[in-house]
Amino acid sequence: MTPEEFRRTGHLLIDWLADFRTTLASRPVMSALEPGQFRERLPAAAPERGADLAELIAGLEAELVPGLSHFQHPRFFGYFPSNAELSSVLGDLLAAGLAQLGLNWQASPALTELEEQMCTWMRQLLGLPDEFEGVLQDTASTSSLLALLCARERTCGHAQARGGLQAEPAPLVVYVSSHSHSSVEKAALLAGFGRDNVRAIATDDDHALRVDALAEAIELDLAAGRRPCAVVATTGTTATTALDPIAAIAELAETHRLWLHVDAAMAGSAMILPECRFMWAGIERADSLVLNPHKWLGAVFDCSIFYVRDADHLIRVMSTNPSYLAIANDARAKNYRDWGIPLGRRFRALKLWFLLHAEGAEALRARLRRDLANARWLAEQIDAAPDWQRLAPVPLQTVCVRHLRPGLSPEQLDEHTLAWVGRINASGQAFLTPALLDGRWMVRVSIGALLTEREHVEQLWRLMQDSVAE
Amino acid sequence: MTPEEFRRTGHLLIDWLADFRTTLASRPVMSALEPGQFRERLPAAAPERGADLAELIAGLEAELVPGLSHFQHPRFFGYFPSNAELSSVLGDLLAAGLAQLGLNWQASPALTELEEQMCTWMRQLLGLPDEFEGVLQDTASTSSLLALLCARERTCGHAQARGGLQAEPAPLVVYVSSHSHSSVEKAALLAGFGRDNVRAIATDDDHALRVDALAEAIELDLAAGRRPCAVVATTGTTATTALDPIAAIAELAETHRLWLHVDAAMAGSAMILPECRFMWAGIERADSLVLNPHKWLGAVFDCSIFYVRDADHLIRVMSTNPSYLAIANDARAKNYRDWGIPLGRRFRALKLWFLLHAEGAEALRARLRRDLANARWLAEQIDAAPDWQRLAPVPLQTVCVRHLRPGLSPEQLDEHTLAWVGRINASGQAFLTPALLDGRWMVRVSIGALLTEREHVEQLWRLMQDSVAE
Numbered sequence: 001m002t003p004e005e006f007r008r009t010g011h012l013l014i015d016w017l018a019d020f021r022t023t024l025a026s027r028p029v030m031s032a033l034e035p036g037q038f039r040e041r042l043p044a045a046a047p048e049r050g051a052d053l054a055e056l057i058a059g060l061e062a063e064l065v066p067g068l069s070h071f072q073h074p075r076f077f078g079y080f081p082s083n084a085e086l087s088s089v090l091g092d093l094l095a096a097g098l099a100q101l102g103l104n105w106q107a108s109p110a111l112t113e114l115e116e117q118m119c120t121w122m123r124q125l126l127g128l129p130d131e132f133e134g135v136l137q138d139t140a141s142t143s144s145l146l147a148l149l150c151a152r153e154r155t156c157g158h159a160q161a162r163g164g165l166q167a168e169p170a171p172l173v174v175y176v177s178s179h180s181h182s183s184v185e186k187a188a189l190l191a192g193f194g195r196d197n198v199r200a201i202a203t204d205d206d207h208a209l210r211v212d213a214l215a216e217a218i219e220l221d222l223a224a225g226r227r228p229c230a231v232v233a234t235t236g237t238t239a240t241t242a243l244d245p246i247a248a249i250a251e252l253a254e255t256h257r258l259w260l261h262v263d264a265a266m267a268g269s270a271m272i273l274p275e276c277r278f279m280w281a282g283i284e285r286a287d288s289l290v291l292n293p294h295k296w297l298g299a300v301f302d303c304s305i306f307y308v309r310d311a312d313h314l315i316r317v318m319s320t321n322p323s324y325l326a327i328a329n330d331a332r333a334k335n336y337r338d339w340g341i342p343l344g345r346r347f348r349a350l351k352l353w354f355l356l357h358a359e360g361a362e363a364l365r366a367r368l369r370r371d372l373a374n375a376r377w378l379a380e381q382i383d384a385a386p387d388w389q390r391l392a393p394v395p396l397q398t399v400c401v402r403h404l405r406p407g408l409s410p411e412q413l414d415e416h417t418l419a420w421v422g423r424i425n426a427s428g429q430a431f432l433t434p435a436l437l438d439g440r441w442m443v444r445v446s447i448g449a450l451l452t453e454r455e456h457v458e459q460l461w462r463l464m465q466d467s468v469a470e
Numbered sequence: 471m472t473p474e475e476f477r478r479t480g481h482l483l484i485d486w487l488a489d490f491r492t493t494l495a496s497r498p499v500m501s502a503l504e505p506g507q508f509r510e511r512l513p514a515a516a517p518e519r520g521a522d523l524a525e526l527i528a529g530l531e532a533e534l535v536p537g538l539s540h541f542q543h544p545r546f547f548g549y550f551p552s553n554a555e556l557s558s559v560l561g562d563l564l565a566a567g568l569a570q571l572g573l574n575w576q577a578s579p580a581l582t583e584l585e586e587q588m589c590t591w592m593r594q595l596l597g598l599p600d601e602f603e604g605v606l607q608d609t610a611s612t613s614s615l616l617a618l619l620c621a622r623e624r625t626c627g628h629a630q631a632r633g634g635l636q637a638e639p640a641p642l643v644v645y646v647s648s649h650s651h652s653s654v655e656k657a658a659l660l661a662g663f664g665r666d667n668v669r670a671i672a673t674d675d676d677h678a679l680r681v682d683a684l685a686e687a688i689e690l691d692l693a694a695g696r697r698p699c700a701v702v703a704t705t706g707t708t709a710t711t712a713l714d715p716i717a718a719i720a721e722l723a724e725t726h727r728l729w730l731h732v733d734a735a736m737a738g739s740a741m742i743l744p745e746c747r748f749m750w751a752g753i754e755r756a757d758s759l760v761l762n763p764h765k766w767l768g769a770v771f772d773c774s775i776f777y778v779r780d781a782d783h784l785i786r787v788m789s790t791n792p793s794y795l796a797i798a799n800d801a802r803a804k805n806y807r808d809w810g811i812p813l814g815r816r817f818r819a820l821k822l823w824f825l826l827h828a829e830g831a832e833a834l835r836a837r838l839r840r841d842l843a844n845a846r847w848l849a850e851q852i853d854a855a856p857d858w859q860r861l862a863p864v865p866l867q868t869v870c871v872r873h874l875r876p877g878l879s880p881e882q883l884d885e886h887t888l889a890w891v892g893r894i895n896a897s898g899q900a901f902l903t904p905a906l907l908d909g910r911w912m913v914r915v916s917i918g919a920l921l922t923e924r925e926h927v928e929q930l931w932r933l934m935q936d937s938v939a940e
Binding site: 001002003004005006007009010011013014015017018019020021022030031033035036037038039042045046047048049050051052053056060064066067068069071072079082083084085086087089090092093094096097098099100101103105106107108109110111113114116117121122124125138139140141142145149152159160161162163164165166167168171172182183185186189190191192193194195196197294300301302318320332333341342343344346351354356357358359360361362363 | 471472473474475476477479480481483484485487488489490491492500501503505506507508509512515516517518519520521522523526530534536537538539541542549552553554555556557559560562563564566567568569570571573575576577578579580581583584586587591592594595608609610611612615619622629630631632633634635636637638641642652653655656659660661662663664665666667764770771772788790802803811812813814816821824826827828829830831832833
């Protein structure tokens with residue numbers, strides 16, 4: 001494709017996307033296709049001859065859009081916010097067009113140094129201490145894997161340079177909470193610890209990790225000759241946005257030399273609000289933490305920041321250069337390939353730069369405060385309604401709820417819960433995620449799409465009440 | 471940013487990128503900045519108030535471009551081709567604008583099923599058998615890590631569900647060639663094998679893995695009570711594009727139940743040419759393979775295809791669902807989160823779709839044949855020039871070369887090599903990567919940028935001759 005064809009087709013696509021975003025609120029929230037329906041309409045083989053993309057773009061509405069689900073819809077209340085501010089979309093377009101490949105500093109000084117600076121800007125906005133150094137990763141799953149690899153190699157004294165985990169005399173153990181995200185256990189399994197060496201620590205009435213239970217588990221492992229290695233605390237768990245007590249966990253981690261990783265993938269964005277920072281008090285004592293600007297903050301996916309206090313250690317674990325110590329963490333010319341798994345790297349910092357430049361920190365804070373207030377409003381309605389039960393504190397933007405009906409057994413209540421949320425989701429009017437809490441179904445209302453205003457939360461509350469009226 | 475602001479600013483950015491690509495050939499190939507120079511010009515903190523992106527875009531030429539290096543430049547001959555066809559850039563723009571988050575099938579049926587179909591189209595174009603199932607990853611580094619995790623869990627019977635690598639009675643061993651890409655050893659270390667259990671097998675005169683040496687290494691490990699687990703063969707090594715003998719390696723792998731992973735990251739794209747497929751004869755017996763359409767083929771980074779023969783096994787290794795067997799590889803609704811590390815996934819298939827739709831398979835084949843012919847032409851010039859030495863066969867698009875000067879010691883020859891390539895690179899007229907071959911410096915000429923025509927290779931050859939004339 002020539003630059004002139006790109007210019008012409010690019011304008012078409014920009015217009016198409018502007019129209020698409022304009023009409024988002026009028027679409028069903030989630031795709032109604034059945035498995036296989038999208039694929040069966042695609043050509044069976046790649047075309048031999050090239051064709052004008054203008055035709056493909058003209059057909060997107062009919063061909064592609066029915067297969068899409070809209071996390072950006074103003075009545076999307078599922079999973080967690082997955083915002084994609086249009087300013088950051090333009091940053092991503094610039095990244096694609098420039099096609100930089102940051103495999104080392106020289107391969108794109110701008111890619112490396114803008115990433116460094118964006119991690120610094122974010123660190124300041126979040127109120128984190130200067131000793132945390134940041135790097136952009138694709139997702140929190142990857143960031144948590146990096147954290148556990150760092151933990152593994154610290155505890156075993158860089159055994160990867162020798163016999164690896166295979167030569168260790170006693171098993172290394174990882175502690176998580178029973179409410180940790182599934183990606184944390186996955187990371188531990190991929191890093192080779194084995195499920196037998198991952199402890200799911202019990203939680204308290206607010207679903208936060210119980211420090212006494214953690215201490216007990218560590219003692220049991222020590223007594224059995226095993227080696228405590230890492231603990232993962234969560235600020236804002238997936239199910240209920242529970243807040244693990246970072247400071248108390250850090251105390252234990254320091255005593256036993258555990259690597260403390262904090263998973264703040266969703267809630268970390270809220271730390272641009274000074275009034276929220278009590279939620280991760282003690283964060284300065286973490287060894288690493290992850291937060292995803294591609295969730296609530298508004299950077300288009302993927303943009304996950306992994307902060308680490310001892311960057312030299314991370315580099316030593318991830319570098320393929322046996323002479324790593326000589327080059328470790330050259331502050332003048334970072335090689336971010338040694339800060340993660342991939343060698344080549346996209347110019348992800350551009351989407352964060354465009355987002356922060358176009359929106360500004362003030363507007364981001366105002367938007368997050370709007371969402372917090374909307375969640376509090378919904379919590380108040382639920383608390384005031386006789387047949388509705390709120391199941392967890394609402395420190396952030398997620399409200400966990402059940403509708404009660406007298407005389408139902410626990411099994412019947414589960415059925416009732418799945419029935420009413422199913423009716424809402426099937427309507428296309430809103431989307432909510434059911435989830436298990438202590439073995440029983442409940443419904444999460446996760447607020448925070450860019451377009452979600454109070455009126456949309458009010459609409460949802462009416463939909464919820466209607467859904468149980470039948 | 472509103473859709474209307476996006477429309478206005480998006481048109482500006484499309485125009486800027488069209489102009490940027492038009493003027494690419496007139497720019498220095500690589501950035502001439504010193505470390506820190508880019509960053510020091512950036513604001514020290516994020517802006518409090520948002521500002522118009524039009525201003526930022528107007529400043530890109532002066533502020534951003536000096537920090538860029540241009541792998542798309544027609545006289546870029548470094549590393550390997552890293553093409554970014556403008557058609558695929560538009561596919562990536564669509565992905566960013568739609569902001570789908572493919573964390574499961576329901577979260578975006580189109581994302582999942584288009585990815586499935588693009589992997590199928592590519593499989594057909596590459597002449598691979600139907601039993602290979604594909605998934606898009608970010609890079610070959612990640613794909614190779616997945617392969618070694620699959621190997622690890624197959625050999626130890628899914629020990630990750632028990633004590634992990636920590637409970638294994640005897641060490642698992644991985645075999646690579648001494649010319650394997652550094653990412654393969656990195657993957658083995660991250661997967662916990664340990665460097666002591668990674669064997670770098672010797673290569674022959676053409677730098678291809680020696681099967682007799684592999685057989686011997688396996689026997690030695692078996693005799694010592696260790697467990698051979700995986701072998702990684704390369705089609706087109708990084709230094710010289712050497713071709714490991716896949717069929718003979720597969721024979722050994724089957725005998726000893728090794729997982730055979732083929733790293734065809736760069737050269738895999740050439741397999742759209744039937745006349746190249748002899749290079750990976752036996753590929754149908756591999757357990758997994760990786761190729762990167764984001765290299766020579768032209769998809770904008772990142773777009774790496776990981777093909778696996780036993781997808782159920784991959785899912786079992788990567789799934790966080792302990793009841794994975796019940797849901798494994800539902801052909802009706804794939805959940806690609808269980809085919810890799812990240813939970814959320816970008817809509818990467820769009821850039822491959824736009825590339826194949828706009829260019830067509832015929833044109834892609836013609837372009838790759840052009841590059842192969844250009845490499846053969848340069849090899850002929852070198853072979854005919856008295857003081858130049860070609861160091862390896864040229865099956866693909868890379869020519870390895872030294873300039874000889876009578877009477878130089880090996881150390882002096884190294885200095886001479888680094889001096890002449892350094893002069894070319896410093897000129898900004900072309901870029902070449904020096905590399906070590908058998909402990910001595912040589913220069914790789916890697917041909918295959920989209921814009922590189924015969925005239926540019928001729929210009930390079932003149933630059934090379936001029937660079938040694940001093």
